[in-house]
Amino acid sequence: MADGSSKYKPYRSPAGGWGAAAATAKVLMEQSVVGKGSRALLSMNQPGGFKCPSCAFPDATCTRKLEFCENGAKALAHEATKFRVTREFFAKHSVSELMEQSDYWLEMQGRLTEPMRYDAARDHYVPVSWDDAFALIGRHLSALEDPDQAEFYTSGRTANETAFLYSIFVREFGTNNFPDCSNMCHEPTSRGLPHSIGIGKGTVILDDFEHAEAIFLIGHNAGTNAPRMMTPLVEARKRGVPIVAVNPMPERALIRFTEPQDIVQMATFGSTAITSEFVHIRTGGDLALLKGMMKVLFEREAAGETVLDQEFIAEHTEGFAALKADVEAQGWPELVAAAGIDKAQIRRCAEIYIASQATIICYGMGVTQHQQGSQLVQQIANLLLLKGNFGKPGAGISPIRGHSNVQGDRTVGIDEKPGQAYLDKVRDVFGFEPPREHGHHTVESVEAMLAGTAKVFIGLGGNFVRAVPDTDRSYAAMRKLDLTVGIATKLNRGHLVHGKEALILPVVARSERIETVKGEQFVTIEDSMSNVTASRGVLDPASDDLLTETEIVCRMAMATLPHSKVDWASYIEDYDLIRDKIAAVYPALYEGFAERIAAPHGFHLDIPPRRRVWATPNGKANFLVLPGLAVNAPVNDPAMLRLATVRSHDQFNTTIYSYNDRYRGVYGDRMILFMNADDIADRGLEAGAKIALETIGCDGIARRVEGLTIIDYPMSRGSVAGYYPELNPLLPLAFYDRISGCPAAKSIPVRVVASDAAA
Ligand SMILES: Nc1nc2c(c(=O)[nH]1)N[C@H]1C(S)=C(S)[C@@H](COP(=O)(O)OP(=O)(O)OC[C@H]3O[C@@H](n4cnc5c(=O)[nH]c(N)nc54)[C@H](O)[C@@H]3O)O[C@H]1N2
Numbered sequence: 001m002a003d004g005s006s007k008y009k010p011y012r013s014p015a016g017g018w019g020a021a022a023a024t025a026k027v028l029m030e031q032s033v034v035g036k037g038s039r040a041l042l043s044m045n046q047p048g049g050f051k052c053p054s055c056a057f058p059d060a061t062c063t064r065k066l067e068f069c070e071n072g073a074k075a076l077a078h079e080a081t082k083f084r085v086t087r088e089f090f091a092k093h094s095v096s097e098l099m100e101q102s103d104y105w106l107e108m109q110g111r112l113t114e115p116m117r118y119d120a121a122r123d124h125y126v127p128v129s130w131d132d133a134f135a136l137i138g139r140h141l142s143a144l145e146d147p148d149q150a151e152f153y154t155s156g157r158t159a160n161e162t163a164f165l166y167s168i169f170v171r172e173f174g175t176n177n178f179p180d181c182s183n184m185c186h187e188p189t190s191r192g193l194p195h196s197i198g199i200g201k202g203t204v205i206l207d208d209f210e211h212a213e214a215i216f217l218i219g220h221n222a223g224t225n226a227p228r229m230m231t232p233l234v235e236a237r238k239r240g241v242p243i244v245a246v247n248p249m250p251e252r253a254l255i256r257f258t259e260p261q262d263i264v265q266m267a268t269f270g271s272t273a274i275t276s277e278f279v280h281i282r283t284g285g286d287l288a289l290l291k292g293m294m295k296v297l298f299e300r301e302a303a304g305e306t307v308l309d310q311e312f313i314a315e316h317t318e319g320f321a322a323l324k325a326d327v328e329a330q331g332w333p334e335l336v337a338a339a340g341i342d343k344a345q346i347r348r349c350a351e352i353y354i355a356s357q358a359t360i361i362c363y364g365m366g367v368t369q370h371q372q373g374s375q376l377v378q379q380i381a382n383l384l385l386l387k388g389n390f391g392k393p394g395a396g397i398s399p400i401r402g403h404s405n406v407q408g409d410r411t412v413g414i415d416e417k418p419g420q421a422y423l424d425k426v427r428d429v430f431g432f433e434p435p436r437e438h439g440h441h442t443v444e445s446v447e448a449m450l451a452g453t454a455k456v457f458i459g460l461g462g463n464f465v466r467a468v469p470d471t472d473r474s475y476a477a478m479r480k481l482d483l484t485v486g487i488a489t490k491l492n493r494g495h496l497v498h499g500k501e502a503l504i505l506p507v508v509a510r511s512e513r514i515e516t517v518k519g520e521q522f523v524t525i526e527d528s529m530s531n532v533t534a535s536r537g538v539l540d541p542a543s544d545d546l547l548t549e550t551e552i553v554c555r556m557a558m559a560t561l562p563h564s565k566v567d568w569a570s571y572i573e574d575y576d577l578i579r580d581k582i583a584a585v586y587p588a589l590y591e592g593f594a595e596r597i598a599a600p601h602g603f604h605l606d607i608p609p610r611r612r613v614w615a616t617p618n619g620k621a622n623f624l625v626l627p628g629l630a631v632n633a634p635v636n637d638p639a640m641l642r643l644a645t646v647r648s649h650d651q652f653n654t655t656i657y658s659y660n661d662r663y664r665g666v667y668g669d670r671m672i673l674f675m676n677a678d679d680i681a682d683r684g685l686e687a688g689a690k691i692a693l694e695t696i697g698c699d700g701i702a703r704r705v706e707g708l709t710i711i712d713y714p715m716s717r718g719s720v721a722g723y724y725p726e727l728n729p730l731l732p733l734a735f736y737d738r739i740s741g742c743p744a745a746k747s748i749p750v751r752v753v754a755s756d757a758a759a
């Protein structure tokens with residue numbers, strides 16, 4: 001941190017508890033919204049209120065208590081903040097000056113208040129009217145030789161109604177270029193899982209946690225990134241259900257947790273041990289663990305025991321023999337070496353799995369962000385299929401999604417590879433012919449910018465340049481564009497790294513009321529477990545000159561497509577009309593949307609594997625083989641370490657709430673490298689040393705980040721970790737999963753080198 005006051009103090013208390021309660025109070029105070037923020041928290045995730053803008057974990061339907069967590073409170077406090085970014089602010093600071101400021105500083109300036117246009121002559125953002133802003137967008141888009149020269153990004157906070165209209169606008173305009181945050185996140189789930197079980201979504205619902213006999217948590221940091229998930233985990237543990245956590249970092253909340261909303265536990269300073277088995281996996285070693293567990297299952301079955309669900313396998317699956325052959329071909333020494341844990345532990349994990357008649361496997365970015373992330377997800381499905389863990393209570397696969405509506409955006413059309421049947425529906429419902437070729441995912445959109453073929457970038461939410469890989473190249477790519485548009489609540493780096501012309505369009509946030517001439521409107525959100533619920537903001541909008549995201553989409557469309565077949569003006573006023581069209585385009589999922597959404601807790605979208613129905617080409621669930629034990633291209637360098645870029649406890653993606661990371665004991669610094677003591681010693685280094693990291697390259701481009709402090713941390717051997725987005729300059733654009741397009745942000749091959757900054 002700028003003041004050099006970094007501290008490292010190992011955190012030994014349980015996660016949650018009074019620390020979480022104190023952090024909630026502190027953030028409300030920092031944003032000067034104690035009264036307003038506390039009142040709004042009472043409406044968060046409650047019927048008639050709004051959905052938490054933080055993560056996508058579902059809330060309990062039989063709500064006994066408040067349904068928010070420390071990090072949901074941070075997200076709300078930062079949204080409801082009393083601070084404002086005004087025209088005077090932009091008059092005072094040039095864009096070059098703002099570029100010198102940290103992401104944290106930009107975030108702390110508060111909410112955007114009116115539309116702004118970049119004035120190149122003065123290097124300042126200046127006020128622009130909404131009409132002029134839309135006219136500028138319309139002019140640029142209409143002037144393109146080819147609609148494929150525009151890139152339309154979506155971040156997963158966008159509600160269903162807005163995302164649906166955006167997908168219709170962009171398709172009527174004529175492209176399927178839909179880079180979105182999901183492309184960097186759970187895309188391996190969306191692309192990998194359909195081949196296995198016929199749908200790219202999780203199959204469990206919250207109620208299943210009450211019936212599970214074993215729960216596995218692979219590569220996910222629930223205590224920080226989905227804290228409301230701790231409640232079902234604590235309850236499962238209290239019932240004696242074994243919980244296995246697989247992670248190269250022993251994340252605190254996976255070990256011990258105090259529920260901040262459990263009054264007795266709080267009063268007695270009690271806590272619950274979460275994991276019964278902590279698997280200190282080597283980064284990328286999950287494939288070996290999964291294959292090792294399957295190998296034990298096959299060995300036991302061969303010895304005459306009944307461990308597999310043979311009936312299920314015979315009736316519902318294909319590909320069993322090939323999977324078995326692949327797994328049996330792996331020898332124990334290689335499995336153990338690749339996983340970085342001992343054979344006895346792999347066996348223990350398998351025994352837990354064998355003993356359980358209903359198992360849930362949850363996973364996060366530790367699984368998806370590898371070069372073979374999609375296939376790794378398929379291996380999780382294989383393990384579950386072997387014991388028929390689909391379509392029965394307490395069992396299934398549970399991707400823990402990121403952004404609160406990232407799953408919903410995908411369901412309602414944000415998809416660069418849309419299916420033909422869906423496109424036919426769009427044509428029939430709206431009366432235009434949508435483009436049929438696949439568009440760009442996130443990495444491809446950056447490649448198109450670098451190549452100079454992309455000309456216009458529109459970002460519906462998010463902070464694209466900070467979230468994507470290869471920061472330096474991505475900044476350069478963005479600066480080549482003719483127009484960049486940031487539709488946002490807060491000022492961020494993406495508004496400062498811009499095209500020749502640029503707009504910042506400020507929006508009404510999730511927690512704020514939407515009033516139109518037709519009265520109060522609500523939006524809908526689909527959570528990680530496919531529940532669709534209404535979200536109604538309760539606060540006054542941060543400024544009188546904000547527009548709703550829906551109106552912005554409609555008016556961009558009206559300015560760009562004067563002969564549109566779509567009645568955009570009507571959707572600005574009445575969101576029920578949008579929901580009617582969603583129901584018309586997706587009858588199987590959304591029939592009767594208007595009536596069903598009236599239920600206090602909304603409704604659940606059909607997940608066919610819950611009924612043991614498989615929407616795959618062969619009508620079966622498929623065992624799929626990923627040969628070998630590597631989920632990333634091998635690197636032949638004895639000095640190589642695998643770098644995972646992770647989130648701290650005080651950030652939401654590119655939004656930095658503070659420089660602290662309480663559960664990992666880090667205070668006042670984000671330029672940190674978490675490293676195992678033996679890996680430090682092997683290199684003749686010491687904890688506290690300032691070093692640089694270099695990517696072990698694949699394309700001749702030098703990538704280096706300076707000024708990182710080594711922390712002696714119980715990482716698994718050969719695995720290091722540091723913070724996203726500071727370390728994104730190390731992640732090569734080309735380093736991504738070819739099936740899903742997801743960058744391999746959890747396994748960058750790096751070496752530690754002496755830091756220039758240390759001299
Ligand atoms: N408060 C808060 N909540 C959030 C977010 C946030 O930034 N802040 N972000 C939201 C978003 S968009 C998302 S996608 C989710 C992300 O939630 P998570 O999936 O929890 O994301 P990360 O912190 O990136 O990393 C997850 C874990 O993967 C582990 N890991 C790294 N490499 C490996 C590996 O090879 N194998 C295994 N098994 N584990 C590995 C890391 O040690 C870390 O504990 O959270 C969402 N919720």
Ligand SMILES: Nc1nc2c(c(=O)[nH]1)N[C@H]1C(S)=C(S)[C@@H](COP(=O)(O)OP(=O)(O)OC[C@H]3O[C@@H](n4cnc5c(=O)[nH]c(N)nc54)[C@H](O)[C@@H]3O)O[C@H]1N2
Binds near residue numbers: 469510
């Ligand atoms: N190295 C590395 N890179 C990663 C990851 C990683 O683990 N490691 N994780 C990846 C993942 S999982 C994800 S999801 C992406 C995230 O990528 P993004 O979704 O693009 O990034 P965010 O930081 O969530 O976006 C924050 C911005 O969204 C805007 N915003 C907030 N609320 C609203 C709203 O209600 N409406 C609108 N219009 N704007 C709003 C604010 O201006 C804020 O600055 O990053 C990816 N990048």
Ligand SMILES: [Mo]
Binds near residue numbers: 181184185186401402
């Ligand atoms: Mo994400």
